[in-house]
Amino acid sequence: MSAPSHDLDLLHPTLAHHIVNTLGWPGLRPLQREALAPLAEGQDAVLLAPTAGGKTEAAVFPLLSAMAGGWGPGVSLIYVCPIKALLNNLLPRLQAYAGWMGRSVGLWHGDVAASARQRLLRERPDVLLTTPESLEAMLVSTKVDHYELFGRVRAAVVDEVHAFAGDDRGWHLLSVLERLTRLRGAPIQRVGLSATVGNPAELLTWLQGSGASARPGRVVSPEAPPAVVEPADDATAVAPPPGDVELDYVGSLDNAATVVSALHAGEKRLVFCDSRRVVEQLGAGLRARGVTTFLSHASLSVDERRRAEEAFADARDCVIVATSTLELGIDVGDLDRVIQIDAPGSVASFLQRIGRTGRRAETVRNCLFLTLTEDGLLKAAGLLHLWGRHRVEPITPTPEPRHIVAQQLLALCLQEFEVGERLWPEWWPGLEPFGHGEPIVAHLLAEGFVERDGGMLMIGPEAERRFGHRHFMELTSVFTAPPEFTVLHGRTEIGRANPALLASREEGAGPRRLLLAGRSWAVTWVDWKRSRCFVEPADDGGTARWESTGHTGVSFDLARAQRDVLLGADPPVRSTKRAAAALAQARERHADRVHPDGTVVTRDAGGDLRWWTWAGTKANLTLRATLSTGVDPVQRPNDRRLRLQESVEPAGWAALRESAVDRIALPEVDRKALAGLKFNAALPDHLAERTLAARLADVHGARCVLQEPTRFVVDTADR
Known part of the structure; x- marks a missing residue:
């Protein structure tokens, strides 16, 4: 079989041969074709396509061809993913592609055995699959010669780059890439892979880091600037196709279990929930109804998740209930249906989830929303209204990441042993968070996190005391996780539980019972010192609960979309009679709280004034x-x-709002909240508080509200 030259002539002939004859592809997909030229020319790029759109091959094929064209031995391509399961899933595929070219692929993350890591250091692969945290661990390890390991890196692919860019892991990743660039002594090509986002050009600029401006040493064609590659066919993925999305209102999780168990018999269904507790409760409810059910969330053990995902991939008539852990590109086989409990937090997330379906030629993308409450119904309707308007949220990097600057300064001292006190900016030249690092360096010195000797900075005793446990493992990740107890049945790890569930028990209530992996467990013994508990199977009565982290509520756009729905906008999807009736009741209930031209202030019978800003x-x-x-x-x-406040009246309120438009303040920060900002101890208090305040703020949304007129509606019922 011969390959069309217009598809494959930019690829190495060996790779082109295997694409046609081993994979059986007659040619490349649009994204893969359009990515060839910019990536072959060494350009930074963001490649956009829906789930299963061939993004991995679009990035890897031209880079493997470049590797064959003269890249030396050792790690020359780093492939970064946000979750370990996605790396595990990609490994055999990338091993096959690299093997065609006589190249090797290695895997390094927290679940990889020490023996495999040592082998990787001895026999360095050409392609390294890893996470930002594992890159950091390698850089600060005394057992890794990081100059030898990373000194030949030519390119970095960042999979699911939108998942990084929206939180602190993104700044951590960029900071580590800057350090790798300095180790190599030349620019590293950066390629981001993403589903549809609202601001791809800004996402690419962010990914380039200090390289967003011209970098010396990069040999590129002047006609080929950094590229956003999104074929026209894939760009329409945000548009709502007819007839494949349905909105229902079921009123309770128990009713949702009944609906899921009754619908689509014989098909493979993936149900998304936005909390681990709901995953557990719905999973238990489905199993009680005789449905073959698997679960996946972050507090299940690695083996438990892997068994569930493998079994689900091979099964047909079954359901897997998951949090966003399965939103990303992990392969769970041919999927017939996606079901969403209530609503995800963004249109972008919804597109990821619905993109799990419709991969077979005779099928279409589909999603059934089962909403449990009026709030859930309004959020789902509002999100689908935004989707109907082709609105996808922009990805916004977290503001003012000063704690990442502190973490990176400490990590660099570990990596290099000592750093020139005036030379540290050269490791992150032009990367925005490091432009005002001097006060942080001064604080680290004053508090003993670093020490100065002869103009050189090195790790100090306070950093040893706070972060030195297990060879400074705390410094390798920038996110915090609430404490959890490992749950064991014999020697088998089931997952992790909230210690609050183990500490609370009513007198005479019998053994504590947990709900984990969709099953009830009776706690037989708690090892408080080692944070472990041992369990035996129980018939029922288990409880699931975890601390929520990182939830900042509904966005301005989604809140306004809910207002549009209450004012009469209908999302472009099918609605069941139950959903239509519940939505009509919601519109009636909120009739005096919404207005198309501005905000509303209501005074209820008890005298409370409520300002409905949406x-x-x-x-x-x-x-x-x-x-x-x-x-x-x-x-x-x-x-x-x-x-x-009860004293507010219309004339004074208008004047107060008008005067505030140009003096918007950041929210106040509860001192207790600083504990959730990792490395806050390495920052001066006022800088840590300002970082949190900036993350709680929406200045644009607040200004929009202040500039709108307000209607006063008095003596309304408090509903």
Whole structure:
């Protein structure tokens, strides 16, 4: 079989041969064709396509061809993923592709055995699959010659780059890539892979880091600037196709289990929930109804998740219930249906999830929303309304990541043993967070996190005390996780549980019972010192609960979309009679709380004033801080409203809002919240507080609200 020259002539002939004859492809997909030229020319790029759109091959094929064209031995390509399961899933595929070219692939992450890591250091692969945390661990390890390991890196592929860019792991990744660039002594090509996002050009600029401006030493064609590659066919993936999305209102999780068990018999269904507790409860409910059910979430053991995912991939008439752990590109085989409990937090997330279906030629993408409450119904309807308007949220990097600067300075001292006190900026030249690092360096010196000797900086005793446990493993990741107990049945690890469930028990209530992996367990013994508990199977009665982390409420756009729905906008999907009736009731209930031209203030029979902004949690927190003389300072705002002080009246309120437009304040930070900011101890208190305040704020949303007129509606029922 011969390959079309217009598809494959930029690839190495050996690779082109295997694409046609081993994979059986007649040619490349649009994304793969359009990515060939910019990647072959060494350009930074972001490749956009829906789930299963061939992004991995679009990046790897031209880079393997470049590798065959003269890249030397050793690690020359790094492939970074946000989760270990995705790396495990990709490994055999990339091993096959690299093997065709006589190249090797290695895997390094937290679950890889020490013996395999030692072998990788002895027999360095050409392609390294890893996470940012494992890259950091290698850089700071005394057992790794990081100059030898990383000194030949030519390119880095960042899979699911949007998942990194929206939180602190993104800044960590960029900082590590800058250090790798300095180790190599030349630019490293950066390629991001993403589903559809609202601001791909800005995402590419962010990914380039200090290389967003011209970098010396890069030999590229002047006609080929850094590229956003999104074929026209893939760009339409955000558009709502007819008839494949349905909105239902079922009223409870028990009813949702009944609906899932009754629908689509004989098909493979993936159900997304946005909390581990709901995954456990729904999984148990489905099993009680005789449905073959598998579970996947972050607090299940690695083996438990892997067994579930492998069994699900091979089964047909079954359901897997998962959090966003299966939103990313892990292969779970041919999927017939996606079901969403309530709503994900963004259109981008919804596109990832619906993209799991419709991969076979005779099928279409589909998703059934089962909403449990009025809030869930409104969020789902609002999200689908945004989708109907082709609105995908922009990816916004977390603001003011000063704690990442502190972490990186400490990590660099570990990596290099000593760093010139005036030379450290050269490791992150032009990377935005490091432009104001001097106060952080001064604090690290003053508090003993680093020491100065002869103009050189090195790790100090305070860093040893706070972060030195297990060879500074705490310094390798920038996120915190609540403490959890390992749950063991004999020698088999089931997963991890909230210690609060083990500490609380009513007198005479019998053994504590946990719900984990979709089954109830009776706790037989708790090893408090080692954070372990031992369990035996129980018939029922288990409880699931975990601490929520990182939830910042509904965005401004999604809150406003809910207001649009209450004002009569219908999302472009099928709605069941139950959903239509529940939505009609919601519209009636909120009739005096929404207005198309601005916000509404209501006074209920008890005298409380409620300001219905429909602006999202962050904007409302920002408004409370800005309008301190008019907003109740005690009651925390929610996504939709704030409580005002009883003295507010229409004329004074208009003047107060007008005067506040140009003096918007950041939300106040609860001192206890600083514990959730990792490495906050390595920052001066005022800088740690400002970092958190910036992350709680939505200045744009708050300003929009302040500039809108407000209607006062008095003597309404408090509903």
